Amino acid sequence: MNRPIRRLSFVVAFLFASLLVSTTMIQFVYAKDLNARPDNRRTLLSSYARERGQILVGDTAVAKSVPVSNDYKWLRTYPLGAAYAHVTGYYSFYGGGGGLEQAENGLLSGSSDKLAFRRVSDFFTGRRTTGASLELTLDDRVQQAAIKALDGRKGAAVALNPSTGEILAMVSNPSYNPATLSGHDLGKVDTAYKALNGAADKPLVNRAIGGDLYPPGSTFKIVTAAAALSSGRFAPDSVLPGPAALDLPQTTTDLPNIGNRACGDNDETTFLHAMEISCNSAFGHLGLELGADALRDQAAKFGVGDQLSIPMRVTPSSVPAELNEPQLAQSAVGQYDVRVTPLQVAMFSAAVANRGIVMRPHLVRSVLSSDLSVIERSEPEQLSEAVTPEVAAQLTEMMEAVVENGSGKPAQVDGVRVAGKTGTAEHDPEQRAHAWFTGFAPAQDPQIAVAVVVESGGDADSEARGGGAVGGPIAKAMIEAGLKR
Template identity: 70%
Template sequence: MNAPIRRLSTFVALLFATLLVSTTIIQVFLAKGLNAREDNRRTLLSTYARERGQILVGDTPIAVSTPVSGEFKFLRTYPAGPMYADLTGYYSFYGAAGGLESTENALLSGSSDKLFYRRVSDLFTGRKAKGANLVLTINAKAQEAAYDALGDQRGAAVALNPKTGEILAMVSKPSYDPNALASHDLAALDTAYKALNGDPARPLVNRAIAGNLYPPGSTFKVVTAAAALSSGRFQPDSVLPGPANLDLPQTTVGLPNSGGRACGADDKVSLTDALRISCNTAFGWLGMELGGDALRQQAAKFGFGDQLAVPMRVTASSVPAELNKPQEAQSAVGQYDVRVTPLQMAMVAAGIANKGVVMKPYLVQSVLASDLTTIESGEPSTLSEAISPDVAAELTTMMTSVVASGTGTAAQMDGITVAGKTGTAQHAPGAAPHAWFISFAPAENPTVAVAVVVEEGGTAGNEASGGRTAAPVAKAIMEAVLR
């Protein structure tokens, strides 16, 4: 072989080697990134080739894929629209986002390893591949009651089965219509997303489990009372200081009662009455007596600080560390830097209702294949034992007095004993307070526990209170479950 042919052969071989290397790099090392590119239309269109599984409440679908003509094979629709938006999330041309569409995308799309053998079976039988269906723990009447009762007010409501941890209702307001974000009209989709994402009311945030957490206000007094009773140093009839204003050490700023009055004769009040009328000064004193460590430890037993998924990730609630004496007093009444989700406060109520045992909350009752065979089921599991059964019974009695003759009378129901606690939480200078209510019923054998927060007093504004504003919402939810 002469020199020119040898050089040409070497050059051609080098070209083939370069081609082989570049193809290998693209197919092996860059494939994942290329598939994930937002402008990769082929990959995006392929996600519509398989029918996505349904999300159901009972037998009613709240997310379903409908066959359509054109390059998009299916259109994702949400028959109940905004009522379930924070649970479903949405599935658009750009992928799954929010709620179950995102967290359970592998099951809904059919790509989960849990569906491997079914995919193999589909290949042999010629059966059309579909995603799995999710059946939720939601009680449709409770969800509707929560959505309607909150109305146009900003806030959130959560209802749990205290014995199992099943989420019976979860509503965040304002909500949004996921159908607008599932549209095949990409220009309209982009416009809808930009409008929602730019809305200062943050409709895309699920306030029940995430977002900027809330100070719980006086609903946290049940945690402080639990710590006091569990310490063995206090009983329901223990007498506490209850002046109109509690002097705090290390500061000239005191802790006042709402209304500026003492909580009892001679500035004294029992622990039960302090909870019934929501006495700030008594609980502030109690917080300093117990100390910050006791408050944090008791809160942790109710789930504060836990990284939960329901299966959507839940932002952990918290009690701040390293509290000085004034901060202990403020924290004991649910102020200072105590921050919670409505789900967490529903867990506190549910733990007391369930004789001190907090169950892990969950939203998916079962996962079904396209032929309705069960792939997996949600099972109740214990998260923690927050308090003893005796302390739970004492707190239940104390909380029933709140509804019977205290600050929570708006939650009373004919023929049903309700246990509850109101809260009015200060959160920003000059802003109306958040209104809270937590409760469970029937008090003797609870089957529903609820937490409601209405931001900045809702329609009542500065005149709002937990009893006036949030308790009627909780009552509507409990009635929907019980009646």
């Protein structure tokens, strides 16, 4: 063989070797990443060839796939529309977006490693492979009660089972119809997504667990009270200063009470009465007495700062890492830079209701096969101990007083003892305060804990006309639905 032919044979051999190596790399090394690429049309079309699992609330499918006679084979539908949009999210040609459609895509599509054995079984038995279905913890009565009571106002509502961490309701307003993003007309889907994503009121954001987060206002006084009671230095009948405004150190700015009124005779009040009427000056004083570390540590015991997955990712709530004394006093009443999700505020109440134990919140009760047999079931899991049972009992007494005699009267339920806390959170000088209510019932045997926030729905001059009058009736409706009254 002459030299030119030998050189050519080496080049050809090298090219074949390169082709073999690249093919091997694509098929075995990069295959998973290539399949996961959002612009891989072949993979996306193949995902439509398999029926996607249902998302169930009780016996009702809030997301399901129906057969169609086109290349996609299946269309994802949402029978209850906007009512569960932030729970389900949406599934389109571009993949899962938000909610469970994204967080549990592997299970719903059938591609999860948890379903590997079932896929092998389907191959040998000739059964059509389908995605797993998700049975949720949600209670449709509580969900619908929250939607109706919010009445289209911006905000969010969450309900929990205090003893298990099951999420009974999760509502975010404004909402959207996931069906507009799940169609097969990609031009319409793209137009709808751009409109929703660009909307000023951010309907795609689940305000219950994410977004910009909220100042908690006086609902955070549950945390401050827990820290004070846990210190052993204070009891519900302890006498605290309650002037019309607390003189803060290091600044000429005071911490005023709502309405600039003293909380009791001689500028004094009991701890219980301070909670009952939501006395800022008394709680600011407690914050200064306890110190920033004690306040942050107590918040952490309630779950503030935790990276939670329900299985959607929850934006962590936070208390600032550095606080001077004026900032500390403001933080003790839920202002300054304290930020929370409504889910976190519901966890405050749920922990008190559950004798001080914080349960990990979760949204999926069980994973079901196509014949609805159980593949996997969620078990209650303790997240932390926020307070002792004794302190939880004291907090319950104080929160009952809020609803029985104080700013939370609008949350009263006939024949049921309700424990709660109102909140009025200032956030923008140009807008009204956010209105909050959180609580649980029945106080002696808690079955449901709730948190409600109505954006810019409060009255900065009155806790009762803010969190009480606005958030209280919404919480009441959810509690009544949860207790099946």
